[in-house]
Amino acid sequence: MRILSGLMLLLPLTSPFAQAELIDDVNDRGELRIALEADQPPFSFRQDGHLTGFDVELGELLAKELEVNASIIVTDGSDLLSGVESGKYDVAINHVAMTPELQNRFDFSAPYGYTRTPLQAGPVVMLAIPFQKGNPAFQTSLDNALQRTRVDGRLAALSQKWLGMDATKP
Template sequence: MVFSRIVKRVALLAGVVLVGVTLAACGSQSSQSGNYKDNLAQSGKLTIGLEGTYPPYSYRQNGKLTGFEVELGKAIAQQLDLKANFVPTKWDGLVAGLGSGKYDIILNNMSQTPDRKKAYLFSTPYIYSKYAMITRSDNKDIKTAKDIKGRNFVASTGSDNGVVIKKFGGNLRPIEQFQTELDQIREGRADGAMNAESAITTYAKDHSLKGLKYHVLTENEQPAAKISALFNKQDGKLRDKVNDALKQLKENGTLKKLSVKYFGTDITTK
């Protein structure tokens, strides 16, 4: 996306799909009519769901919500002549909150997957997030993604990182916090972790990586995750307008500027 987490993402997703389908009919005003202009213009705001605990995407600094997706959300809302209204929500309820109309859009390092596409709409990608495999610095056996097979790896509950671990035959143990993942590796309680490259590089700016090392998965091992905004199926018009806004933000250099500010490099293109 690829600080992601970011029993459950496959299992949770199945439940979320059902909840989303059931609750969409009684969703937000924008979901009920699909007329984004009338409903959002009436409220004057674009309500955005995110976690708010995942640097550098969204987090609190001196008590104030900030981060790449926070600034991006404000920029998108401005393009739509709206004010961004952020609703911090824990991961395990984030997607369900979209289906129930708690917010209009999710900006939360959300990658496009086939299962999600069945139940929701995605914007065009705004960043391409590479995956990083983190292990102990003295581990000589785990060098590439193929070496994950049969190893005990940790990743955030329900995250795409866990999907990648399972893809390569690893034994997944869900962990909520990125710091806890790293602690378990250092302590020898886990062989490794999978997370976004941006998460580990951002962490390294203010914390020591002593005892750890990481390998960024190549495109041949695992393609970078396409990180996009998520919408309800009924909100195709809003999705189209957000796509237009993202196009403008890319053309005027805003996307690149924000990427360099928060990630140290431009990851808004492949």
């Protein structure tokens, strides 16, 4: 009987629902690990030895809204999304298009920007922030942070500063 009761105590630990939420990890660390490439102006690039651009400032803004530090990690395209998928990074803020293929692999924030495909008058593409699937509390926190920046105009101002237009609306 003792073994059975001991096993019953361990059962919740093996449940997929016992998985720690990403927002708890971010809060425990006190930082949001943000992956991006640093060679794509005006989104992210080095200027006078400092990392800057739309994606960099968006990441810093969202981390501040989440009340944690932004830890910007420069990586290359081959590691960007696989690093998010494996948990090496919390998010990728790298003007990622929310495609059906990527939605099978990741959960996404609400869209923060819109663009058109390079074709003349092509379809509108939504830009959003991918993170590991199965983190609804993180998604809510991230979406709320984005919404606050949208409502008070900081997101539109950031878009105007770096992109020369308000790309926050379709």
